[in-house]
Amino acid sequence: MIRITDGRYIRHVYGIPVVADIFRATTNIVTMLMKGAKEVVPVDNVNAAYILQKQGYILFGENNLQPIEGFEHGNSPTETYGLNLEGAKIALKTTNGTQAIVSAGEGTLIGSFLNITSLARHLRNKEVHIFPANLRNGVSTEDNEFAYALTKKILEPGSNIDVNLQRARNGKGAVLLKQLHFERDIEFCLQLDVTEIIPVYKEGRIVKME
Numbered sequence: 001m002i003r004i005t006d007g008r009y010i011r012h013v014y015g016i017p018v019v020a021d022i023f024r025a026t027t028n029i030v031t032m033l034m035k036g037a038k039e040v041v042p043v044d045n046v047n048a049a050y051i052l053q054k055q056g057y058i059l060f061g062e063n064n065l066q067p068i069e070g071f072e073h074g075n076s077p078t079e080t081y082g083l084n085l086e087g088a089k090i091a092l093k094t095t096n097g098t099q100a101i102v103s104a105g106e107g108t109l110i111g112s113f114l115n116i117t118s119l120a121r122h123l124r125n126k127e128v129h130i131f132p133a134n135l136r137n138g139v140s141t142e143d144n145e146f147a148y149a150l151t152k153k154i155l156e157p158g159s160n161i162d163v164n165l166q167r168a169r170n171g172k173g174a175v176l177l178k179q180l181h182f183e184r185d186i187e188f189c190l191q192l193d194v195t196e197i198i199p200v201y202k203e204g205r206i207v208k209m210e
Contacts, residue, residue, distance in 0.1 A: 002154060004147045006139070007100035007131035015127025017104040018119070018150070020111040022142040023173040024075050025097025025133070027112040027189040028060070031077040033208050034114075034195050036086035040206040042098035043091050046070075052091040061093035065180055068093065078184045096140075100133040101201055110199035110206060111150060113165070113189065118196040120153035122209075128154065141171025142189070165190050 003014055007021075020026055029040050041057065043049045046068060049059050059071040060080070067074050073083075075094055092098055101108055111119055111130070130150060132143030145164040152159035168174065174186050198209040 001127050002151050003129045004144075004151070005129065005131055007096070007104075007133040007143070008136070010100065010103040010131060013104055014129045016123060016129065017108040018111045018123070018128060018130045019097065019100045019104050019108055019133060020130065020143050020146045020150075021094065021097025021100065021133035022112060022146050022168065022189050023140070023177055024077055024185055024189060025092065025094040026110045027114060028075055028077040028080055029092065029110050029199050029206055030112045030114045030195060030197060031080045032060075032085055032088075032090055033197050033199055033206075035080060035083055037088045037090050038207070040090045040092050040199070041204060042101045042201070042206065043093050044099050044102060046093060049091045049093050057089045057091040058085075059091050059093075061091075062095065063093075064095055065176065065182075076182065076185050078188045081188070096133040096135060100131055101206070104131055104201070106202065108201040109209070110201070111146060113146060113149070113192055114194040115197055116146070116150055116153055116161075117157075117193045119198055120150055120157065122198055123150075123154050124157075135173075138172070140173050142168035142173045145171070161192075165192075
């Protein structure tokens with residue numbers, strides 16, 4: 001069985017949880033691990049991030065798409081892709097995605113279009129609960145379209161998801177990113193099957209599934 005529940009209202013988790021914040025947190029997490037990061041710790045407040053910074057963690061994040069004072073990097077996967085993060089430990093604070101991951105809890109898988117086929121293959125014939133992170137003030141087209149696309153890929157491996165990508169490209173989240181001149185992030189986040197990495201949330205940190 002596959003369930004889809006608004007990631008702003010996580011009360012119960014059935015089966016394997018998957019969180020999707022396509023623009024941009026979960027895409028950025030996948031990118032961080034692609035670039036060699038050892039672990040990513042999702043935090044729900046900046047003070048927790050600053051404590052980790054003193055322990056050698058690199059801080060990435062944003063608040064309502066704006067930079068956070070004292071953080072080395074924002075939440076742009078395009079920027080992340082240009083970095084050498086081999087062996088790095090990262091703390092990530094975002095507006096919606098990191099909170100959804102923590103709420104979904106232990107064993108949560110991180111979803112993106114970058115790893116959608118690998119993720120679907122792993123989830124086939126299993127009970128799955130997908131949580132689109134959404135926006136604080138409403139639903140997010142790209143997160144929900146990813147949930148529908150992943151469902152298609154789980155049930156029918158050869159499914160065409162072009163319509164889902166197109167809707168994501170034209171949704172409210174894309175409009176917001178364009179207004180802030182993050183057009184490159186839109187196309188980066190909508191790439192298909194760039195990696196087979198599946199990030200998993202274990203004991204408070206996100207690592208590559210072994």
